[in-house]
Amino acid sequence: MKKKLAVLGGAVSTLGLLGLYITNRFMYLPKKDEKDIYEREIQANRLVEREYNTLPKEEVTITSPFGYSINAVFITPYPEGKFMIFCHGVTENRWNSVKYMNLFLKRGFNAVIYDHRRHGESGGKSTSYGYYEKQDLKAVVDELIRREGEDIQFGIHGESMGAATLLLYAGSIEDRADFYIADCPYSDFGQQLTY
Structure with missing residues (x-):
């Protein structure tokens, strides 16, 4: 026995x-190195430094509900305009969102790009594939509404883990955005982990 x-x-x-x-x-x-991602986006012509540097913008530090800092950039070429918030994928950072941001800037939207927890310049000790990131997205939304007012129109775009994050935000935290674009989220977390 x-x-x-x-x-x-x-x-x-x-x-x-x-x-x-x-x-x-x-x-x-x-994670991928932040400078490598930045250089990759420049090499691919998705980030044109000259154009990006001329945009009116403000780097903002937002406090996560979990106590660490979230690094965000509010890009505002249109006074009192609509906004898009961009959520990047796992191992990436805010620079990977610029390619999508450019599409929306051309259509009259202002933008918010930010680093998810444990990515780029944001704090956080682990990646949770949307579980904790959804709360950080809420903090970013709250900051946007605090700055621009309750009547602001905005959408949220997410790629990969960012898409899963926005779906979790919209489905379990709150549904404050006017629209969502979920670009290639995982459909089954177990299958994603197996992959």
């Missing part, structure tokens, strides 16, 4: 360690 309990205990311990290892692999997925 003791031998069976020892074997069972060893198996449970092994599964626990394996679970801890797998969880850590996903929550602490290696």
